[in-house]
C-alpha cells in the first residue's frame with residue numbers, strides 16, 4: 327500500500343472477503359457471475375475497465391443480478407425521515423457548496439433546540455422514524471449544545487432514531503472541543519462516546535466527496551482528509567454504530583478516482599467486518615453506500631468551465647491524466663487539472679451506481695439518488711443495482727441550495743417502486759422492513775387522482791412551517 331494511501335489502524339486478521347482474480351479480463355462472464363454470487367470480487371483495474379468499456383445495459387444487468395442475489399426480487403425500500411440542517415454557519419469553504427455561510431450574513435442561521443424539536447414533532451406526527459441531522463462546522467456551538475440537544479430529543483421522542491453528524495463535523499468537534507487523547511482515534515472515541523451516551527444512534531456518510539487527495543484538496547477547502555474521514559467512521563464502528571458511505575462525483579475527478587474511492591470504502595468495511603468476527607463487543611459497520619453527481623448551481627465549482635468548451639481542451643480529461651487507482655496522482659501531470667468540469671448525466675450516474683453495486687461486495691445497501699437525478703432515473707436505478715430509494719422526508723437544504731428541486735410524496739415514491747416491478751416497503755435506519763405495501767391500503771394504491779401528486783419544490787427554509795407545508799416531501803438521505 328503506498329505511503330500516501332489512507333490506511334486502517336490495524337490489518338484485519340483474515341479478511342472475510344471473496345477472492346480476487348486479477349488474471350481474468352473484467353468482462354469475463356465466469357468472473358462476473360461469481361461476483362453476483364458473492365464468490366469473487368473485482369480488482370480496481372477490472373472495475374476501471376468495466377467503467378470504460380462495458381455497455382451500460384450489460385453493466386446494469388450484472389448489477390441487478392447482484393442486487394437480486396442479496397435482496398431478492400420482490401421488495402425495494404424507502405425510509406421516512408427528516409433532514410434537519412441545524413446550522414449553515416461553517417468554517418470550511420468547499421467549492422461545491424451553496425449552503426454554507428460565514429455567520430454574519432442575514433440568512434446565516436443556527437436552529438434552537440426548540441425549533442429542532444418542533445421539526446421532529448411534525449415528523450413524528452406523520453409516522454417518521456428517524457432524523458438525519460447535519461450542519462455546517464460552527465465554532466460557536468459548545469459540546470454541551472450537542473449533548474443537551476441529543477438528550478432532549480431522546481427524552482421527548484425515545485423511539486426516534488438519530489442519524490447525525492458526518493465525519494467532517496466530528497473532526498471539527500475534535501478541533502473545537504480539544505478532547506483528551508494522544509491521537510485522533512482516541513479523541514474521536516472520547517467525543518463520539520459522549521454523543522452516543524446522549525442519544526446519537528448512527529453516523530451519516532456526508533462529506534465523503536472524492537477521497538483522492540489531489541481532488542479533495544481542490545474542492546474541500548478546510549474539510550478533513552480521507553484518512554480522518556475513514557478513521558472517524560472506524561471509531562463509530564468500534565462503538566457499535568452503523569454508518570453509511572457516500573461519493574459525490576461528476577466534477578473535476580478522474581474515473582480512476584471514483585474506483586479508488588470505492589476501494590477505500592471496501593477495504594475499511596473489510597476491517598470493520600473482520601473486527602466484528604473476532605471481538606465480543608458489538609461492532610458496527612457501513613450499512614449503505616449512496617453516490618450522486620455534483621449539483622453546480624450557485625457554487626464556485628459550478629462556475630469552472632466545462633471540459634471541451636475551450637479551444638485548448640484537447641485529448642484526455644485532465645483528471646484522467648492525473649488520477650490513478652492509488653489516489654496519489656500528481657496534480658502537475660496536467661496543467662488544466664482542477665480547471666475543467668466534467669459533469670455527470672443520467673447514463674454516467676447509472677454506470678457509476680451499477681459499478682458500486684458490483685465492486686462493493688461487502689455493502690448491504692446501495693441507494694438510488696433520485697433526488698439529484700430526478701424521480702424517473704431514480705426509478706431506473708432500481709434496475710441498476712440499487713435496492714433502496716432513499717428518504718421520504720420533510721425538508722432538505724443542502725443539495726437544494728445547489729439547484730436540486732425534486733420533491734415527491736410517499737404515494738408517488740411507492741408508485742415509482744411498484745411501477746419498476748417491485749413491492750414498496752418502508753424500512754428503518756437499520757434496513758429492517760417496517761411495512762410491506764402489498765395491500766390495497768398502500769399509500770399509492772389509495773390515490774384516485776394523481777394530478778395532486780406531481781413533483782413539487784423541496785421545502786427549503788428554517789422558520790416554522792405553515793400548516794400547509796407540513797406534508798411529506800422527499801429529499802436525499804445518507
Ligand code: SF4
Nearest residue numbers: 416418420423426462
Ligand atoms: S459542504 Fe459542508 S463542510 Fe463544506 S462548506 Fe458546505 S456546509 Fe461546510
